[in-house]
Each structure stands twice: as C-alpha cells, then as structure tokens.
Amino acid sequence: MTKIEGKIVFGIDIGGTSVKCGIFSREGELLYKDEIPTRTQEAGRFILEDISRHIAELSEKNSIEKADVLGIGYGVPGPVQEDGVVNGCVNLGWGKIDVAEQSRKLNGGIASAAGNDANVAALGEFWRGAGRGAKSMLMITVGTGLGCGVIVNGRVVFGAHGAGGELGHIPLVSGLTEPCNCGKTGCLEQAASATGIIRAAQRKLKESDEPSVLRGKDDFMAKDVVDAARNGDALADEVLNYSCRYLAQGLAVAAGVVDPEMYVIGGGVSKAGDFYLDKIRSAYRELAFYASRDAKIVQAALGNDAGMYGAARLVLGSMEA
Numbered sequence: 001m002t003k004i005e006g007k008i009v010f011g012i013d014i015g016g017t018s019v020k021c022g023i024f025s026r027e028g029e030l031l032y033k034d035e036i037p038t039r040t041q042e043a044g045r046f047i048l049e050d051i052s053r054h055i056a057e058l059s060e061k062n063s064i065e066k067a068d069v070l071g072i073g074y075g076v077p078g079p080v081q082e083d084g085v086v087n088g089c090v091n092l093g094w095g096k097i098d099v100a101e102q103s104r105k106l107n108g109g110i111a112s113a114a115g116n117d118a119n120v121a122a123l124g125e126f127w128r129g130a131g132r133g134a135k136s137m138l139m140i141t142v143g144t145g146l147g148c149g150v151i152v153n154g155r156v157v158f159g160a161h162g163a164g165g166e167l168g169h170i171p172l173v174s175g176l177t178e179p180c181n182c183g184k185t186g187c188l189e190q191a192a193s194a195t196g197i198i199r200a201a202q203r204k205l206k207e208s209d210e211p212s213v214l215r216g217k218d219d220f221m222a223k224d225v226v227d228a229a230r231n232g233d234a235l236a237d238e239v240l241n242y243s244c245r246y247l248a249q250g251l252a253v254a255a256g257v258v259d260p261e262m263y264v265i266g267g268g269v270s271k272a273g274d275f276y277l278d279k280i281r282s283a284y285r286e287l288a289f290y291a292s293r294d295a296k297i298v299q300a301a302l303g304n305d306a307g308m309y310g311a312a313r314l315v316l317g318s319m320e321a
C-alpha cells in the first residue's frame with residue numbers, strides 16, 4: 001500500500017450491495033480502496049453513517065488529519081441534482097435526501113458533493129481514464145441497465161431534474177411489448193443493455209428454429225451471446241448487431257444535442273473490445289449527422305473504479321467553482 005501523505009480526497013461509490021471507498025491524491029492517484037456492505041434496511045438510513053464511520057477508521061489507520069481531507073464525493077444510483085440532493089433512490093431505499101448536506105454534518109463540515117453514479121463514472125473516465133485530454137465526452141455503461149453520463153467543458157451535465165444525459169430511457173426501440181424498469185416501453189436500454197441483449201436473443205430463439213449454440217441453454221448471459229457471435233454463430237451475431245445499431249442510434253441522437261468529442265463505452269459487455277465496438281462504430285458512422293461522424297468511440301479504462309474516481313473529481317470540481 002502506498003503511504004498516504006499530503007492532501008487527499010475520498011471518492012465513494014454507493015451501490016445497492018456494497019459501497020466502494022477510495023482515497024485519492026489531489027491529482028487523482030488512487031492510493032487506497034476497499035468496500036463496505038450497503039445497509040439498505042430501514043429506508044437506507046444507516047448508509048451515510050456507515051460511510052462516515054468507515055472514513056473515520058481509514059483516516060485513523062492512515063494518520064490522515066481532518067485538515068488533509070479536501071473533500072468527500074459520492075456516486076449514488078439515482079437522479080441527483082447539482083447541489084447534491086438525491087431525488088429518491090429505489091436501490092438504497094432513499095426518498096428525497098440531501099447527501100452533500102448530510103455528509104457535511106456527519107463528517108465535521110468537510111466539503112461534500114454527490115452525483116448520479118453513471119455521471120460520476122463518466123467524470124472519472126474523463127479525469128483519469130479513456131477520456132483524458134478530451135474537452136467533452138459521453139459515456140455509456142452497458143450493464144443490467146444503461147448508465148450514461150455527459151461531460152461538456154469538463155463539467156457533468158446534471159440537468160434540471162438530475163436526469164441529464166439519461167440516454168437509457170430515450171424512446172427509440174420499436175416493436176417491444178414488455179415494459180422497461182422505468183415503466184415506459186421502447187427505451188434504448190431495452191435493446192442496448194446487457195439485459196436487452198439477453199432478451200433479444202431469447203426472442204429470436206423463440207421466433208425461429210435457426211440453429212444456435214444458445215439454443216437449449218436455459219440461462220445465458222450477454223457475454224455468452226457476444227462469445228457465440230464472435231465464434232461465428234449467425235443468430236447471436238444478428239442479435240448483437242441489433243443491439244449495437246440501437247446503441248449507435250442513441251449516440252447519434254446524443255450527437256445532435258451535445259456533439260461530444262468522444263464516446264466511452266464501459267460495462268461488462270464492452271470487455272469484448274473491438275469486436276463489439278466496431279459494430280457500434282460502423283452503425284454510428286452511418287447514422288450520425290456528417291459533422292459528428294468522426295467522433296471516437298473507445299473502450300472505458302477504469303473498470304469498476306470509475307465511479308470512485310469521478311466522485312473524488314466531483315467534489316474537487318465543486319470546490320473550484
């Protein structure tokens with residue numbers, strides 16, 4: 001473990017089952033990280049207290065003085081306003097809660113800021129990952145859902161309701177009957193998320209008797225579809241093309257709003273690398289307005305740590321403002 005000296009900042013990524021805690025230098029070097037469980041009982045009322053206690057323990061263990069802590073940043077899996085107020089978060093059991101204010105109270109007035117987890121992950125990649133050096137960037141995390149974050153001129157686009165850059169729920173996909181998690185039908189994430197890939201494969205298997213290695217498997221993951229496609233399975237390849245085309249269409253729509261310099265694709269499915277990204281790249285080139293067509297589409301670099309990085313950067317940025 002690196003010896004922890006000088007000014008530091010805490011980057012906290014709150015998930016439904018665990019809270020990732022990182023200690024960063026001001027420059028964004030990850031000095032230490034660990035996790036604690038997320039106690040979602042009783043409407044999540046212990047979560048911020050648990051984090052505060054853990055921060056105190058880590059500080060004690062590493063001889064970090066309070067004066068050396070520049071700030072505490074949080075990534076939260078729900079809509080968060082720019083002032084750190086969370087507008088309800090189902091996974092944590094939270095209603096409306098001012099995370100930044102609560103954090104300052106629990107941690108002796110240390111500067112605090114909070115953002116949506118997908119937004120802070122984007123900020124993390126922008127600061128220390130695949131987006132380094134860019135001025136604007138859009139990140140999509142392809143997971144159970146579709147997490148998205150938009151950075152313009154180095155700042156997260158929060159939006160008026162904490163839902164800025166929420167590309168997962170733009171209405172784009174036709175021909176679906178099942179509802180999305182948000183209650184609507186036809187959201188981008190219904191086709192482009194890992195769950196969307198699995199569902200599309202299940203539908204395709206049911207509709208035809210085309211041979212496929214996926215046939216007869218009760219339970220397969222998005223990764224199995226990607227692997228099958230890579231190994232020449234025509235049905236799996238068609239499913240992946242469908243999913244990637246919709247994702248590219250989402251990016252092309254976003255290009256018409258923010259025209260970012262680059263797109264960063266993260267999440268489990270993106271680990272397939274160029275095989276997956278090339279499908280998105282070619283569809284994007286075809287679908288985007290000609291001026292935005294050459295924007296780069298790259299793989300995320302920080303993996304599951306992106307949220308901690310971005311949370312740390314968020315609070316540093318809020319102090320510069």
Ligand SMILES: [Zn+2]
Pocket residue numbers: 168169180181182183184187
């Ligand atoms: Zn939706």
